[in-house]
Amino acid sequence: MAKGGDDRATPRAPTGTRDVLWPESWRFEDAVARFRALVEGAGYGLIQSPVFEYASVFRRGIGEENDVVGKEMYEFEDRDGQMLALRPEGTASVVRAYVQHRPVLPWKAWYMAPLLRHERPQAARYRQHHQLGIEALGVADADLDVEVIWVAHTFFGRLGLTDFSLRIGSMGDATCRPAYLELLTAYLDAHRGELCDEHRERFRTNPMRVFDCKRPECRAVTAAAPKLVDHLCDACAAHFARVREGLASLGIVFDVDPRLVRGFDYYTRTTFEFASGAIEAAQNALCGGGRYDGLVEMLGGEPTPGVGFGMGIERLLVACDAEGTFPADPPALDAFVVDVAGGDAARAITVRLRDAGLRADRAFDGRSMKAQMKLADRSGATVALIVGPAEAASGTVLLRPLRSEGDQLPVTLDAVVDAVHDAVVDAVHEVVGEVGG
RNA sequence: GUGGGCGUAGCUCAGUUGGUUAGAGCGCCAGGUUGUGGCCCUGGAGGUCGGGGGUUCAAGUCCCCUCGCUCACCCCA
DSSP states (O other): OOOOOOSSSSSOOOOTOOOOOOTTHHHHHHHHHHHHHHHTTTOOOOOOOOEEHHHHHHHHHHHEEEEEEEHHHHHHETTSSSSSEEEEOOOHHHHHHHHOOOSSSSSEEEEEEEOOOOOOOBBTOOOOEEEEEEEEEOOOHHHHHHHHHHHHHHHHTTTOSEEEEEEEEEEEOOTTTHHHHHHHHHHHTTGGGSSTHHHHHHTTOGGGGGGOSHHHHHHHHHSSSSGGGGGGHHHHHHHHHHHHHHHHHHHHOOOOOTOOOSSSOEEEEEEEEEESSOOOOOOOOOEEEEOOOOOHHHHSSSSOOOEEEEEEHHHHHHHHHHHHOOOOOOOOOEEEEESSSHHHHHHHHHHHHHHHTTOOOOOTTTTTHHHHHHHHHHOOOOEEEEEOOOHHTTTTEEEEEEESSOEEEEEEEEGGGHHHHHHHHHHHHHHHHHOOO
């Protein structure tokens, strides 16, 4: 018998998920819009891919050893007996789409996608979260790694974030990593007894994981362990040097972190992670990414280099809150129509305003004027357009400013659009004047 | 998967050593102004006190179980 999570009378969103209502949801929209403006201005085009894939896409791409696939993936057999999985991360789907459609190289794509993982929720960690990401395929040039990092860095800056840091590292490639792993494994084996309980044997499966362990025992051992960045082959070392040089030339501050180990098996060469210093919660990574020159091949394509990142939107917004950015309120309405003469005018005028590109709403249900005026005020509208029996009879409306002290004036129906437009322009000027003065 | 904290109105929370019909502020609705929002005043609606079981004359309050939320480990964005 399945655990009953819904024994109460009212239904609720599943564990680890949440509803985001207006106006909080506006910040999400706004962040996506700004990201889109940035990346589309840098040559990246939107890719929309399914929220579920054949499970093998993720199993082959991310690696069975990884918790995201091995322990957290929502995997199920559908009605046709196919093994499917809800997308737990973004890159594998994009690369699968590349292998399937063969777009012309270089191919630069961006996405905004919900990601699903069965994790225990905690601060800034959800079972469904959303990532903004970019992936660039077909270019081995280290300058593209720099561009990708620049995009994330610039985006944070445009959001007004300042309290974040960048760590970079290199995972090497097929030439140098195997030899290094042998070296590291031998070292860890020699110090096996000093490792924490969890890693004493587990280090054999994925030795680099030990670098991520926060326990003092493991940290002591790894402090003196051989570092991959010191054992890169000439090509990887040159690539890494070019990345550092490029970042420095763009004024992007970073730390080289020999301990930086990204969770997914597909990474080669450059890896990086942005962390927020403003987020109080334990989960403070804003963006993680790197180069994955072997992934296309793993998913059945011709060997093709790639680089990209994923950025958690929910976590990004937590960082924005912590730093007090997003000061602007969501855009308000231009006009709210109050009609106590039967509703015919409200029906006609709202449509007229909206067709003219103005933002307008109205009251329904024939509420009292006082109630309708309260709604008008609450809506944030710049003006109320009031229609009573007298106005209905004469074919006019009263235009009443709600955000300034002006008098209300009668306006003919044909002049409503222009009158509202003028009032909105005046309101904007007043705000600008206040700020400027 | 493993620990800690917490569940009382839509929201934020009171609720005294168990003791009458469970309260406040905010929000919502209505009235004060038979054509006017914001401020103020008055009134109203809204609660199986997360759920189940137990102790007791009596449980929001004590005990057990359970569900949920939350924070941390782990992992990751």
